[in-house]
Amino acid sequence: MMQASSSSRRRQPIHDDETDGGDVLQRPSHQPPATSRHRGATAARSQPHARGDEAQAASGSSGQGQQPRVRAADYRPQPLDRDSAAAVGQMIAGYGPHEDTIRQAMASLEEATSDLCEVEETIDNEAFVQLDADYRELVDAQAEAKTRKTSLEALLRRLEGEPTVLDPATEYSNLTCEQLEAYSALTTRKKYGQSQEYVSFRESAWAAVEDSAMPPINEFLPAEQGDEDDDDDDIQVGGTRQDYKCPYSAKLLIDPVSSTGCPHSYDRESILSYVGKGEKVCPASACNVKLSHRSLKPDPRLAKRVAAYRRREESRILSAPGTMIE
Structure with a gap:
């Protein structure tokens, strides 16, 4: 009788409520797969509180002890x-x-x-x-x-x-x-x-x-389709010879400064002496721009060009026939 009772218990089906306890009966490996009803119950147990989480996400709240859910909408461009x-x-x-x-x-x-x-x-x-x-x-x-x-x-x-x-x-x-x-x-x-x-x-x-003087800048740049649309009257940049002499002292520039109101440059000491504490007309020919201490700015770029020009002139003098080098 005890043996029959034990076999009867082993053949009893596994009910959903029995899996909620601490002891879960294991199906032998040769036993057929569970019914669809059983699979559904197992899937529901494998994702606890899924519906509750969805409801919380929809309402924007989180359960006790859980971090707030991140919403993609929060990271989209805002007005x-x-x-x-x-x-x-x-x-x-x-x-x-x-x-x-x-x-x-x-x-x-x-x-x-x-x-x-x-x-x-x-x-x-x-x-x-x-x-x-x-x-x-x-x-x-x-x-x-x-x-x-x-x-x-x-x-x-x-x-x-x-x-x-x-x-x-x-x-x-x-x-x-x-x-x-x-x-x-x-x-x-x-x-x-x-x-x-x-x-x-x-x-x-x-x-x-x-x-x-440097040739017009376009001589260094290749012509391409579309350049033929340029107006003939367009001014080409370049082609102006840089004068390294001060228009006031007529001497080679030393510590050059340039005017912010016209395209001329001067030797600092000479032009500041000419301007004094007031305003004077630019000494360059046909230029009527007023100069003052404020309108004269240091020009380190021009200073480098003048230095290079000076070195070339010295090199020409030293390399000229008959030049004596002590």
């Missing part, structure tokens, strides 16, 4: 209102140091290139070609920074005129991409021939090895 104008202004101001870094890199590269050209006595070598390509990349980086800054300024103007910008991320992206694509489509001449920084870079390299 901007006028209270956000200060933050946008800070983003715009943040481009200032970035632009300063680019300008410093340009100045350093221009100086290094000028020194190299003076030592090599040429601008027609592989080293200069690589430095020229590097400088053009800086011009491109400067254009991109200006574009991104302009897009943020456009958003800021929108906030000044409208209470809310609903999708600022998309608007910023569209504005920026449109302008960057337009810049990328420009020809080489239109990208760099109109860049004052690039023209100055080429002028420094030219002045390091040549005394004559």
